[in-house]
Amino acid sequence: MTSKRWKRLWSILSIIFVNLLYFFIFVPRLGIELAVSPRWKTNINAETTYNTNLTKYIGYATSNRYGYFGPNGDIAFLADAPNKIQFSDNSYILKESTPDGSSVTLKSAKNTAIAVLQASSPFYNKGKIFSVDADGTCLSAYNDLGNKLWSYIFPCHLSSFASSNNIIAGGTVDGWIEGVDITGQHVFSFAPGGSRLPVIVGLDISKSGDYIAAISGIDKQRLVVLNKGNNNYRVVSHCYLENSYREPVQIVILDDEKHVLYRRPDGLGLWSVDGKINEVLPIKAETFTVALNAERNIAFLVAKYRNKQELVVFRIPATILGRIALPDNTEYFNFELPSVYIGSSDWIAALDFVEK
């Protein structure tokens, strides 16, 4: 065989060897397979029985009904309401008309009264009770007993809001992020800038308070991630967005405090706080609820778009593992991994995510 032929033969054998090496030695591991398994479904009707002796209470509310149930489907109590009530797993707020105007009562998950709330527009955020008062620029915080702890006036009307364990922040229509600590003291003010028209249309704070993510400005609109430094927050990553929303935009920092999920016209954007990952999930959503299994790097999401809801599971950053369309009348979603509770005014169900 001539040397030229030997060279060609060696080239071909080398290529085959390298390919065999890659497929058998360096092949990526197969991912875990997940399945969704229905655990129980409770229909709500006149025959529904109540069990007031639950070990754990989970809050439930739709546009015209509210109550509490247990992880195994037992219903603690249910009641009708003209509008969706504000609730957490520990308590709920009931607004009722009285001859003198209206009363606002804080009630427990066991449906007992805790206190009359001196609050104009109370709401829950991350399990904590707040109220918006005055012209809509005054935020008040309350403890679990319904006592007012403090009030703080923001410089301008808010276009976005978020809270965490130790920081509360308001994004204003004039383009500033104002931070307040849990004692109601001003902590920081920051204007991301960089756009022709300043406004903060989306805001979230990580659980620890170390990161703040915002959708800021118009022309051009920016996604900005701030990190807590020694004395203040500073920008650690940002990107300009192709769209300029002039309405509230949902943005969520996942529980791993590494990734940010936000609404885009072409799906859901996934951005890493260090700016190295910038992906788009093909999931149309006007609003979404998300939970993360940080150990497996798998996120569970209920995406709502117009009247449709779907449950989507994806591996970070953007590998969709599965999606299930939920019934059109689904109004209630609550992730408690490895389960998700869903419901409408007529039923509540529990779905478990199981590994195969």
Next chain:
Amino acid sequence: MRLYTRKYWLLAVILFVAVIFGFAFNWPVSDQRMNLGFGSLKDSNFTSAFFMHGMEFAPGQEALKAADEGEIIFYADKNSLYQSYPITSLFAVSHKSDLLTLYTGFENNAFSTYLTSVKSGDVLGYGINSEVNSINFYCYDIKERRYINPTILLPQSLDDKPPIIRSATLIQDSAEIILETQKAMRQGQYDLIVDCYDMSPMGLQSAPAKIQVLIDGVEVNNFVYDASWVKAGHNFLFSEIGLDESLYVTKARRIRLGTYTFLRGRSVITIVALDTNNNKREQTYSIIVQ
């Protein structure tokens, strides 16, 4: 009284431009439907009285119009922002001279969300057909980060009635001296507390545009209802003074016009209240300090 002095030349520039060049906003709702104006003291069943940053109009399905040409920067017509922060709808329009106009309390789903700009008089939405929800209107200076009394930028409405000074009281610790009836008092330092308002077109107790205090003919205080702003979570009022709202608004929905020292002898306290049309009410009280 805590004072915070600063020159507000930018506000003066805005006023100058408004007067000379006719730069003015238009009423977003008929001026005759105004319930409460900037500086009115409003309270509810749940909170003590607060100083209003803007104007409130009577509930009803009135058309809400853009006060001036501008660019829409924010529009939310639901009952809450994300993360449950409650609002009663919110519209923000950016205008020239770093001004924003803000509108709240209009009906949901009444505006075409694809629009990015508006012309003066364009309909933004409609009031809610309820007895409770009202349209509110605010003017905000982005550069100075303060709310401006909208009447400074709006055409004057017809009004020939002066403000009302219903009562004036001097308070020292727990002692109250009602100036209309009591003339003798001990010397010392007193808070001057006044119940003063201007009736709005809808017959509610709105705010005057200006209140002056003179003692023995000398002006000692001048409260011009021009602007309010927030610093470290607290509301401050009046460009020339920079007064903490908590020192101005009392729990009984009256206003504190300062703390004054009265020495032995006779003193004359004059309170002058003016509205936006310069209708004036002057009240004089003579006291004998023993």
